[in-house]
């Protein structure tokens with residue numbers, strides 16, 4: 001199964017690359033191909049998506065023409081429409097699939113499919129299986145999810161419904177019938193599954209029995225990932241989700257060969273499965289979410305989708321824990337969130353809950369985003385990202401270490417806060433440094449995935465298997481470079497602590513101990529060294545809050561040393577015992593043909609907490625020293641700008657997203673605040689291409705530029721929200 005999946009994946013990836021290269025650059029809409037390429041052409045061509053999530057009172061009240069007009073205005077190529085699962089919007093013949101309350105014999109789903117087809121749009125059917133009706137529960141009480149004391153769970157919000165068990169008959173017998181009925185009747189291009197993987201732990205008899213048969217154990221009640229039952233459950237749950245996915249995908253393919261099932265958020269093992277498009281449900285900002293977060297989700301998803309299309313689902317409403325699902329966001333926030341995603345490779349996928357539109361304030365801003373995207377369509381069809389730096393996204397570190405919550409399949413975001421904070425800290429630093437970078441997936445560290453990068457950043461990637469460490473070691477020996485922080489490689493892939501770092505030979509020091517919560521400790525920058533460039537006037541800077549005691553292998557002088565913590569109270573005691581030490585707090589090593597920077601502290605996580613500019617300097621310099629080559633894209637000029645550098649079939653694009661805004665770290669934007677330059681952008685042009693014309697896509701102006709050797713220098717007078725330097729190649 002695994003082997004077959006892997007080889008099929010590679011075949012499809014090649015297919016996708018071939019198609020991307022051969023594809024006409026206008027937005028030709030096409031439907032399915034046959035054979036091995038099935039499903040890919042249309043999904044590659046589906047650049048803009050609209051999703052309408054129906055509600056039960058929509059059928060008699062909504063205006064289908066509004067939506068057909070919107071599809072036209074937004075140049076949408078594909079649509080995702082609610083079909084069935086919990087509640088269906090077509091006249092299902094399955095007695096236990098509850099029809100929407102006001103559906104009657106009306107076929108709302110069919111009506112919308114027909115209108116979309118008339119506009120040559122592709123259609124994805126949305127199913128949501130997380131709940132079932134009283135009638136279904138009466139017929140099959142064993143389909144319900146149960147609490148730890150074995151009681152069936154009523155739905156937490158809809159009191160006349162029941163939460164379904166992810167491993168029982170609802171998912172494994174009933175849903176395949178639903179999928180077959182929809183696929184047979186409407187022949188959609190694919191299916192999108194919302195809340196398809198259950199709603200947390202289930203303790204029903206089916207789950208107890210299946211888990212006992214598979215592992216000989218009872219279901220865990222502890223959340224501790226190192227508890228043996230929980231440990232076994234994490235792996236078992238992933239396996240069950242794989243089986244469920246395979247059953248559903250096979251079911252829809254039996255009705256239509258090139259159909260597919262796409263789980264919300266992707267699938268939990270990219271080495272097993274290829275989906276023609278993954279849509280990522282990150283609908284908006286809440287709390288202190290920085291505006292670059294949508295771009296981060298795009299990078300995380302592309303890390304395993306590679307050149308296959310990925311779409312960013314954004315909601316027209318306020319996305320908040322209070323769940324005002326019927327609300328409307330204002331234009332500047334919608335634009336900032338979505339353009340941040342588009343710059344990093346997302347295709348826009350707007351989601352509207354409720355087919356009725358009683359607050360139309362979202363329509364104009366969403367149409368603006370889509371018209372912009374359509375106008376620049378041929379520059380949005382990326383074939384390659386040209387970044388030379390990638391940050392490893394650890395899917396396993398958060399699962400098994402640092403108190404991480406157990407895996408919920410499809411959730412590829414690390415769940416442990418420490419891991420996430422370290423990642424966000426380094427992410428923020430690289431955005432501020434304007435270093436173009438990608439994410440790499442820890443499940444795909446083989447040379448064919450990572451050799452294109454000059455530098456890999458490992459922000460506290462605690463859990464790494466022996467074989468992952470071997471791949472990274474090999475990467476460095478051949479000339480790759482890494483920057484690692486904190487407890488990177490101190491645990492194996494299941495979170496078992498090692499006696500020493502897995503990457504001990506690269507770091508150049510042995511692990512002794514970790515201390516957290518360190519207060520009032522400092523670092524002494526030593527000169528001259530590229531790592532401390534920019535800190536020449538600083539006799540010392542603040543240290544991190546986690547410090548790792550290590551034993552260096554050699555006496556080499558390092559550019560950063562420790563001033564140990566001393567009392568922070570009473571004030572009379574606030575003085576250091578020693579002014580300086582020789583204790584290294586960074587290791588800058590040349591290993592094989594490569595370079596290694598290791599910080600024995602959580603500099604990135606502390607940066608996320610404090611945002612000290614001195615730390616920014618170190619985090620940035622570490623990557624630049626490791627790279628020891630010019631970055632392929634640089635930008636000078638004021639402000640905070642997220643960058644990306646892409647290639648398309650006949651062009652290059654450099655994206656500049658203006659994130660300079662008082663609402664950058666906590667939305668919503670009140671207004672877009674244009675940045676006045678001039679900005680000077682330099683691009684390293686790939687060998688063998690001639691540059692014909694340079695255009696600024698947002699302002700619509702031709703740009704002043706000159707080329708010297710492989711370096712193209714462009715002047716950008718100002719950036720509104722999202723400027724794109726588009727270079728046509730001849």
Ligand SMILES: [Zn+2]
Pocket residue numbers: 144145146165166167168202203204205206207208
């Ligand atoms: Zn169950």
